[in-house]
Amino acid sequence: MTCERFHFSSARDKVDLLSHLIIDMDTIEVSNLNRQFLFRQSHVGLSKARVARDAVLRFRPQISITPYHANVKDSNFNVDFFKQFNVVLNGLDNLDARRHVNRLCLAADVPLVESGTTGFLGQVTVHIKGKTECYECQPKPAPKTYPVCTITSTPTKFVHCIVWAKDLLFAKLFGDKNQENDLNVRSSDASSSSNHVEDVFERRNDEDIEQYGRRVYDHVFGYNIEVALSNEETWKNRNRPKPIYSRDVLDNELTRQNGNMDKNCSTNCPSSVSAMAALGMKNPQDIWGLMENSRIFLEALKLFFSKREEEIGNLTFDKDDQLAVEFVTAAANIRAASFGIPLHSLFEAKGIAGNIVHAVATTNAVIAGLIVIEAIKVLQNDTKNYRMTYCVEHPARKMLLMPVEPFEPNKSCYVCSETPLLLEINTHRAKLRDFVDKIVKATLGMNLPLIMHGSALLYEVGDDLDEAMVANYAANLEKVLSELPSPVTGGTMLTVEDLQQEFSCNINIKHREEFDEEKEPDGMVLSGWAPPPTVEGANKTIDNAGSTSEALPVEAEKSEEIETAPGKKRKLIEVSKNDGTSNAEEIKKNEKLQVLDDDDDDDLVILDGGDLGFSPSKKKCQW
Numbered sequence: 171m172t173c174e175r176f177h178f179s180s181a182r183d184k185v186d187l188l189s190h191l192i193i194d195m196d197t198i199e200v201s202n203l204n205r206q207f208l209f210r211q212s213h214v215g216l217s218k219a220r221v222a223r224d225a226v227l228r229f230r231p232q233i234s235i236t237p238y239h240a241n242v243k244d245s246n247f248n249v250d251f252f253k254q255f256n257v258v259l260n261g262l263d264n265l266d267a268r269r270h271v272n273r274l275c276l277a278a279d280v281p282l283v284e285s286g287t288t289g290f291l292g293q294v295t296v297h298i299k300g301k302t303e304c305y306e307c308q309p310k311p312a313p314k315t316y317p318v319c320t321i322t323s324t325p326t327k328f329v330h331c332i333v334w335a336k337d338l339l340f341a342k343l344f345g346d347k348n349q350e351n352d353l354n355v356r357s358s359d360a361s362s363s364s365n366h367v368e369d370v371f372e373r374r375n376d377e378d379i380e381q382y383g384r385r386v387y388d389h390v391f392g393y394n395i396e397v398a399l400s401n402e403e404t405w406k407n408r409n410r411p412k413p414i415y416s417r418d419v420l421d422n423e424l425t426r427q428n429g430n431m432d433k434n435c436s437t438n439c440p441s442s443v444s445a446m447a448a449l450g451m452k453n454p455q456d457i458w459g460l461m462e463n464s465r466i467f468l469e470a471l472k473l474f475f476s477k478r479e480e481e482i483g484n485l486t487f488d489k490d491d492q493l494a495v496e497f498v499t500a501a502a503n504i505r506a507a508s509f510g511i512p513l514h515s516l517f518e519a520k521g522i523a524g525n526i527v528h529a530v531a532t533t534n535a536v537i538a539g540l541i542v543i544e545a546i547k548v549l550q551n552d553t554k555n556y557r558m559t560y561c562v563e564h565p566a567r568k569m570l571l572m573p574v575e576p577f578e579p580n581k582s583c584y585v586c587s588e589t590p591l592l593l594e595i596n597t598h599r600a601k602l603r604d605f606v607d608k609i610v611k612a613t614l615g616m617n618l619p620l621i622m623h624g625s626a627l628l629y630e631v632g633d634d635l636d637e638a639m640v641a642n643y644a645a646n647l648e649k650v651l652s653e654l655p656s657p658v659t660g661g662t663m664l665t666v667e668d669l670q671q672e673f674s675c676n677i678n679i680k681h682r683e684e685f686d687e688e689k690e691p692d693g694m695v696l697s698g699w700a701p702p703p704t705v706e707g708a709n710k711t712i713d714n715a716g717s718t719s720e721a722l723p724v725e726a727e728k729s730e731e732i733e734t735a736p737g738k739k740r741k742l743i744e745v746s747k748n749d750g751t752s753n754a755e756e757i758k759k760n761e762k763l764q765v766l767d768d769d770d771d772d773d774l775v776i777l778d779g780g781d782l783g784f785s786p787s788k789k790k791c792q793w
């Protein structure tokens with residue numbers, strides 16, 4: 171993310187660029203070099219923010235740039251911090267951080283220029299509080315989802331095995347133990363003793379890691395498959411999977427050769443821990459057989475427990491975490507082998523697990539240019555010419571870039587308007603923890619939530635809480651809603667706030683007795699701003715990762731509209747009436763160059779879209 175602070179030279183209405191702040195939490199990877207032009211091979215491993223600063227200063231030494239190698243969600247980047255900016259430019263790759271910045275920009279009343287790319291697709295949008303839509307006014311396309319039962323019981327594609335390995339098995343072994351996990355649910359449904367299932371993933375005191383790994387292996391690839399096979403109904407019209415036990419794949423001698431950790435221990439940096447390196451396997455494009463996958467599985471598990479033990483319980487899958495990718499690849503492949511699905515290389519598995527759409531340097535460059543153009547308009551307060559610009563894969567009317575005039579804020583947006591949401595929930599069964607995890611954090615994207623019922627505080631997080639308060643809120647989390655100290659029942663209105671984001675919204679509670687397990691797996695339905703959940707298919711959002719900058723999936727249509735969100739079509743800005751002049755001629759005729767900087771070397775020049783033959787559309791914003 172880049173934040174830029176500009177100061178105006180009021181007399182000549184030109185921009186004197188004084189100071190920039192760059193925030194990025196990442197370090198440079200080899201895979202960034204083909205498209206992130208400020209970075210070189212020698213920078214691999216260094217902070218993106220710092221190297222970007224140094225690179226820019228080499229050709230523009232007079233400006234001030236402060237780099238932050240940090241997470242934009244850190245508490246020091248609060249509303250006061252954001253208030254210092256004239257404009258914020260986002261180049262993030264995940265929804266979570268984008269929503270967070272959107273809320274801070276709204277709270278600080280700072281314009282936001284948002285951007286994203288995915289392969290050939292890209293977009294730049296402008297968000298001005300009270301004037302244009304905020305980033306969250308339109309629902310974003312839901313991530314691809316798969317029916318729970320396909321993932322847990324009847325996979326038919328490799329991606330199903332990846333989702334299982336990543337979101338169920340990896341999360342179960344290395345993630346937050348309090349998170350609900352269908353690996354448990356489904357297994358315990360079928361098993362005779364649920365205790366047995368609970369225990370199997372816990373490493374026993376002093377248990378040898380190898381033995382533990384084999385126990386997990388045998389449980390998920392052997393025992394669970396046997397249990398699933400016992401349900402004859404399921405397999406009537408399907409190929410029966412094959413249980414796989416570690417003893418059938420690896421003899422004891424072989425596995426003892428696993429885990430030659432010394433090869434691996436040249437550094438203590440967790441990111442360099444690799445099962446492939448430990449086993450001398452080099453090529454990520456190789457497709458490993460069942461035995462190699464099994465060795466990687468056990469080795470990766472062993473390395474997590476021996477080298478990264480302190481992270482266990484807090485890990486979420488990250489496509490840039492080599493050991494996590496190795497574990498997930500191996501687990502997905504073993505499961506694929508069991509279900510007769512073709513195996514894949516680590517390179518392919520990583521792409522699927524990380525939702526990687528390979529970045530296109532040209533798209534990134536075009537979008538970067540558009541960000542600057544919109545930022546300049548914002549700085550000049552050139553409100554009439556703000557554009558949401560979509561870079562499309564199949565150009566219509568020979569136009570690669572589709573400019574759309576910004577819409578007014580969505581009056582029912584729960585983020586930038588005060589419209590309350592409606593939550594249908596079983597208040598006698600759902601716990602406050604369910605509400606916090608599924609609604610407040612996962613759906614509303616809050617980090618530091620505070621929940622109030624009237625003046626009664628039901629839940630709060632923060633560093634300044636005393637022990638009694640922490641204990642009190644922890645106890646509340648385990649209570650069902652109707653038994654909270656200030657009971658939450660049908661008709662209650664809850665206020666949920668995020669103190670860091672300075673964002674608050676009201677939720678009307680409606681008690682509902684029953685939910686459809688498959689269609690409404692969360693056991694609660696939030697509506698109001700958000701579109702009602704689809705009723706077709708028994709879907710649950712499992713796959714939620716995103717790796718690139720995540721452009722909206724925009725397909726240009728032959729006609730006047732493009733789709734910017736599911737079911738949301740937007741009119742393109744009209745090209746001037748067809749009088750026989752070609753677009754190119756029209757553009758040339760009307761081209762207006764504006765020089766915004768009086769340095770000779772690197773003038774900033776914009777093409778003024780307002781004069782490019784575009785006339786205002788009907789849905790224009792009122793300023």
Ligand SMILES: Nc1ncnc2c1ncn2[C@@H]1O[C@H](COP(=O)(O)OP(=O)(O)OP(=O)(O)O)[C@@H](O)[C@H]1O
Binds near residue numbers: 193262267
């Ligand atoms: N919460 C956050 N705080 C700060 N920076 C963030 C945050 N979330 C994402 N980013 C940054 O957003 C940038 C997104 O850039 P990009 O989409 O090119 O991803 P990348 O990680 O560089 O490339 P790839 O995903 O292809 O490996 C990254 O540099 C990442 O560090």
Ligand SMILES: [Zn+2]
Binds near residue numbers: 303308579583586587
């Ligand atoms: Zn909004």
